[in-house]
Amino acid sequence: MGKTIAEKIFDAHEVDRPFPDVRVLRLDRVFCHEITTPTAIDDLIRRGKDRVFDPEKIKAVIDHVSPAKDEKTALQGKILRDWVRRHGIKDFFDIGSNGVCHALFPEKGFIRPGFTVIMGDSHTCTYGAFGAFAAGVGTTDLEVGILKGVCAFRTPQTIRINVHGNLRPGVFAKDIILGIIGKIGVNGATDRVIEFHGPVIRTLSMESRMTLCNMAVEAGATSGICQPDETTVEYLWPFLKGEYFSKQKALEDFSQWKSDPDAEYETVIDFDVSALEPLVTFGYKPDQVKPVREMEGTKVDQVYIGSCTNGRYEDLEVAASVLKGKKIHPHVRGILAPATPEVYRKALETGILKIFLDAGFCVTNPTCGACLGMSNGVLAPGEVCASTTNRNFNGRMGKGGMIHLMSPATAAATAIAGVITNSSLYTR
Amino acid sequence: MKPFGGPVLFLDRSDINTDEIIPAKYLTEISKEALKPHLLEDLKLDGFDPVRDLKGKAAIVTRKNFGCGSSREHAPWALEVNGIFLVVAENFARIFRQNMFNCGMLAIELPAETIDELFKIFSSGETRVEVDFPNDRLTFSNGNTKKTYSYLLSPFDKTLVKAGGWVEYADAKY
Incomplete structure (x- = not known):
């Protein structure tokens, strides 16, 4: 039987299956910001476990309140800043180089197809635009991610959404995702992964795919995923040059993270955009x-x-x-x-x-x-x-x-x- | 393990989100205790008064998709510092549900018909719930009315509740 993208990524990253329905995955990236990370850092210190699993795989940014607006937000920034310095986390973005995490980290080339990513932020699902499994988590999951580089997930079911038709002028990725959420509801994909497929998705830029995947969580999804293709390679190429001889080679490698034709989906939804209006x-x-x-x-x-x-x-x-x-x-x-x-x-x-x-x-x-x-x-x-x-x-x-x-x-x-x-x- | 059970608050609405449970402006707090007075202060529910209605409550019964929205663990923490360690709903948003168990708290799912019945029989007057954790049973009582319901909890969720959370478990194992 074929596999979905999430199933392939889970299989490639599984370190343990403590119970039949629970998969503990090795993480390629743990991202941190100043709102949910300081409490995790504080707790690790309190437990005498102020360590990080791999400073290269942890990236951090101050983005939610920047510049700090009061003493409390200044302290949150300081806790994060002191922590990255203490642990030699080089990819840290502070005033002058900081930006909204889910726009900044992809721009820096930190996401690759097939990656597992967590962050203490629900919109982490954005990175699925690159064919990654990326999920928002709470502070405790983040804390364990920082300490051990693992996270536990229930085996995900996948909803496949085929987006087809011709987009009318004035209609954008935001309208598509609002339309999809309107159709399936805020609880429509809870605890599920959404795979976005179809000719419309293939024509979307990486920016538009990020808009789409970003709001998957608004339908309850764990992650929204697009298949990696030429557009993905083109976007990532400045960061891939040293790793692949050619764009073609990169594309071939990334194609391992496409879903199989006979993959099993919980639901398949057809979404025709031809009549879609701005929403x-x-x-x-x-x-x-x-x-x-x-x-x-x-x-x-x-x-x-x-x-x-x-x-x-x-x-x-x-x-x-x-x-x-x-x-x-x-x-x-x-x-x-x-x-x-x-x-x-x-x-x-x-x-x-x-x-x-x-x-x-x-x-x-x-x-x-x-x-x-x-x-x-x-x-x-x-x-x-x-x-x-x-x-x-x-x-x-x-x-x-x-x-x-x-x-x-x-x-x-x-x-x-x-x-x-x-x-x-x-x-x- | 936390003490589960006690007086129940009924919230008759679906899709109660984490911004309603604890607004983002309080996410600048480092201590959990500081969240205490702000639990559910932005809840959109007619007739709900957080100060009056939360007093003395130890459990919440609600409808679908409780805890949707943000990943903030401040939502379960805000419940925790108010002594509410148990939420019963038709279902939960994934991150919120995981956060509850990661904190050693209980997020129990019951079928829609059972939730309907709970609202019908128990939502007026003073209702208490007792939790029989080893046997996966909840008993609701209100005056002379008493009913027991079974629930399903995965072995992993049970392990987290017993271990007191995910950090100690994972650090020992991985």
Whole structure:
């Protein structure tokens, strides 16, 4: 019988099966940020186990609140900073080089097809875009990952989603994933892996695949995975040069992480994008999704473009194409947080930042900030934010605030109109 | 092992997420104890008053997909420092569920019909639950009404609860 991608990765990484349904996997990467790691570090010290399994495989970043906003966040940063120095963890990204973890780490070439990755962050599933098994975990799992380089998982079932049809103009990866979550629900893939297949996925850039996989957890999935292909190799090539003679050789090697034709899936879902419209969320759950057209006219106070979902260069480029030569509505506070310094630098060099600034946006440093209401654009009670982030939970961006999730194109159009608007209004 | 059982809080909603259980703004706390007054303070549920309704509770009964969203272990910790070591639901988000067992706490899944029955029979008045851990049984009682339900727990989950968590187990073994 054939195998799914997750099954292949599990088989290649299994170190123990303490019980029939539990697989303990060897980890290729353990990523750390300053919100969930300090408690793990603190606990390891308390237990007299202040060690790390392999400083080369651990990467760390300060991203959630950067620069620190108060003594507490400054202390979280300090605990992480002191710890990486103490253990010789070289890949550490602090002010000046830091960015949103799930945009930064792929950009640094830290993810490869077939890897196992954990992080104390639910959006770790983003890295599945590279054909990796990547899962968000809590502090205890992270702690064991740091100490021993292993993590336990239940044997995963996989849901296969075949995405086909032709994307209409103004419809992006964000609309696809919102559409899928709307269809299967926030509990639709709980404890499952989602494999994204089909011609539409093959045409998506790595950035778009990351947007897609990033929100797999919003349907409850452990990981969202795309098969590695030419696009994956092309993206990773600057980091692979020393390891493979040619792109072809890399592609051949990566093809071991494709699912078999006779792999067994728990469910197979067909998702036709031909009739898909730009989508937006309307309630407090990411599966409460409507076409933008049905939400047009909803007044917004703030537009936030950024995050691990949609803060990459491609996202800024799309938003800028809508904003170019226009001004945002006088009642709207526009905030752009490029996800990484690299994204920031490139957008500066290509003139994209100028388009945002000319339109009336504020450009902040790369940070997670407002997405989870920690800094950089928290809402007041009763305020509404059009956001390119991933969660519209009650109170997420500030108690009493309302979040509408959407693509960068829709967010940019909404910023100009001051109300939720389809981007086709400005790109025609 | 933690002491399981006691007065029950019924939360009649699905998809209660970790931002509702403990808002992100409290993730800057290093001590678990600091989370105590903020448990469920952003819960969207008509008539729910966290201060009044959480008082003295030791267990929660709720619907589907409890703990969805963020991976923050602060969610089980916020329950733990409030003396709530047991959550019974139709099902849980994966990371939350694992975090519960990793902390030596109990996340028990019961079929939808059983959860419906619990809400119907026990959600008004004062209900207590007792846990018979060796025999995988929960007994709910409210006045003269008393009912016992069996649950399924994997050997791994049981091992974690007995071992008091995953760190000691993994460090000894791997």
